[in-house]
Amino acid sequence: MTLQVCLEECMEALDLFLNNHFSESLDKLRPRVKESMYHALIYATVLEMQAMMTFQQDDIVNAGNTMKSAQEVCQRFQIATDRVCGFAEQLQALHADACYAECLLQRAALTFLQDENMVSFIKGGIKVRNSYLIYKELHTFLQSNSSLQGPNHIHLEGGVSFGIGAFNLTLSMFPPRLLKVLEFAGFSGDKEYGLSQLNDGATTNNLRSMLCALLLLCYYTFLTFILGTLLFTTRKMFTFLSTSLQGAIFLFFAGRAEAIKGNIDEAVVLFEDGCKAQQQWKQFHHMCYWELMWCFTYKCVWRMAYFYADLLSNESRWSKAMYVYMKAAYLSMLAPGEARPFGEDEVELFRRVSTFKQKIAGKSPPTEKFAIRKARRYKASCPVRLPVPVLEMMYMWNGFSMISKRPELTEGMLQTLVEAERTLLESPVNEYSMDDRCVIHLLKGLCLKNQRHIQAAEECFNKKKIKFDHYLVPNALLELSVVYIDMGRKEEAIKLLVKAKTEITHLELDKKVFSLTSIADTGDTSTICPICQCAIIGE
Structure with missing residues (x-):
């Protein structure tokens, strides 16, 4: 097969993937994974995405082995083209280098996900460094040899844009001290340059367009809540992904964009549509369940939020401690005499949170550690209940920013906090009382800030003596x-x-x-x- 035919087949396979035909996508790629570097890379990429969603050890190992095989295929093309010096062969070597660098980067990600020991962490770091050096060399070569272009040059440029953009954007979010050390070692952490590279890759019709687009959407819908930029980016992604508007991935990000704009009901519809769009990979549903849980939290519909937390705790392996904590938290928001779904007891659930602790890349997720610490007080023989555990965790996930444009939702939160404060004041004083009052004051301050009651918010933010939190x-x-x-x-x-x-x-x-x-x-x-x-x- 020629390089152009390989790329065309891989583009078709990605279109199938974006339109929820996951098995068909893999079936189209599988026959040529031993002979085509692009078939091998895209096939392994799809399996890696599946592994990251299932978080199953078998899937992670399988994806890692497949990516390693893809890397070997790319290496074979590098060696083969090194022996000849024709124009076509030279271009193919550049494609092989780009694919090889991408394999290294994705294998490193799987290494961090799979192993917790320091040796694996170092091995992953070496893969990252080697990948970056290849991307950097390719980027320099393409800039200084603009005349060296073939019919598939746009795919090569897209691959390099993805690599350079991903590295610059990711490194720019590192702590300044660490970033200076990395820059001294030759890495680059320019956020604006990284975004421009990803934007170039996402808005041209090349094989890495989807990866560039997904990385941009992750950045704008999770790491920053800049509404103007979000709307602009979402509009461009709509144009680019116009052939896959009913794809599960697209519906998920469209729902996330609506939630950030404060359109919670519209977001719920999109997340529910994302669940209905396909049934092959249930793990796509889990991303939507997580967002639906928070949407109903913003609306103070505790039972529906509990329902999605329960689904996650039963089906998803990503953060069982977090899901069980949220189930207990939602139950604790119900009235004392109100029937609990499935007869579950929040005290028992809180006590089990710590048993589900896990590590990713050798570290426990910050919110999981937070949940375990907060649930600790329920292990006492006479547990002291948390006043508003749902809203406190909502703050950790920046949820008060999500409702800042919806006065009625903010008012609902404020009323919940006022009632919790009243209950706390009427309860006997204990060692947690002051901390609990401070939690409520902080969250009340956020609501008052959303309502533009600045002086009242300022009073809530004045710190008091803290014992635990x-x-x-x-x-x-x-x-x-x-x-x-x-x-x-x-x-x-x-x-x-x-x-x-x-x-x-x-x-x-x-x-x-x-x-x-x-x-x-x-x-x-x-x-x-x-x-x-x-x-x-x-x-």
């Missing part, structure tokens, strides 16, 4: 600084952010702390990381 101190300082930024009081905001950073360092809440002061410098409050407590993504 030390994360509240830097977070309260952070939220108060955001209020000051909105008011144009940047000097005061900077002082608070520096103080928040000092508190984090002193308490050792999270040693991977990003630049806090960049928020005050730019006035861009959208850079708050939705999943890492106390961690801010900065320049």
Whole structure:
């Protein structure tokens, strides 16, 4: 097969994948995985996506072995073309290099996902470095040899754009100190350049367009909530993915975009459509279940939110501790005498949370550690209930930003918090009472900030004496600084952010702390990381 025919077949296979025909996509690729570097790469990529969603050890091992075989196929093409120096052979060698670098990068991702030991971590790091060096060399070569173009050059450029863009964007989100070390070692972490490379790759019709588009959508719908950029990017993705508007992946991101805009009911419809779109890979459903759980949380419909948390705890392996914690949290929001679904008891569920602890890339996810720590108080013979565990976890996932454009949803949250505070004040004082009041005050402050009641919000963010929940101190300082930024009081905001950073360092809440002061410098409050407590993504 010629390189052009291989690429055309792989494009067709990706179209099948985007339109929910997963088995047909793999069937189209499978016969040529031993003879075509692109068939081998795309086949392994699809299996890797499946492994990352199922989180099953067998799937991860299978994907890793398949990616290793794909790397060997690419290597064979590199060796074969090194022996000749014709124009066509030289171009094929460049394609082989790009495919080889992508195999290395994806194998590294699987290594981090699969193994927890330091040796595997180092091996993965070496793969990442080698991949980056190949991409960098290819990028330099293409820029200095613009005349060297063949009929499939757009696919080569797309591959290099994906690699360079992914590296720059990912590294730009590392802590500044670590980024300086990496840049000294030859890596590049330019966020804007990374985004432009991914944008170029996503908006041209090449084999890596889907990967570039998905990475951009992940960035704009999860790591930043910049509405204008999100709308622009989503519009471009609609145009690019116009042939797969009913694809499960596309429906998921379309739902996420609606949720960020505050259109919760529209988001629910899209996530439900994403579940109906296909039945081959149930793991796609889990992404939608997670978002549906939060959508019903924003609407304070605890039973429906519990339903999706229950589905996740039974079907998904990604974070069982988190799912069980959320089930218990939703049950605790129901009235004491109200019947519990399936006869489950929140105290028993809270006590089981720690038994599901796991590690990814050698580390426990921050929110999972947080859930385990919060559930600890239920292990006592006379457990002290958490006042608003659902809303506290919602804050960890940046949920209050999601409802900031919906006054009625914010008002519903505020009423829930007022009722929780009343219940807390009427209960006997215990060792957690002050911490619980501070949690409620912090969350009330977020609601009041959404309602533009700035002075009332400021009063809620004034920290008090904390005994257990030390994360509240830097977070309260952070939220108060955001209020000051909105008011144009940047000097005061900077002082608070520096103080928040000092508190984090002193308490050792999270040693991977990003630049806090960049928020005050730019006035861009959208850079708050939705999943890492106390961690801010900065320049």
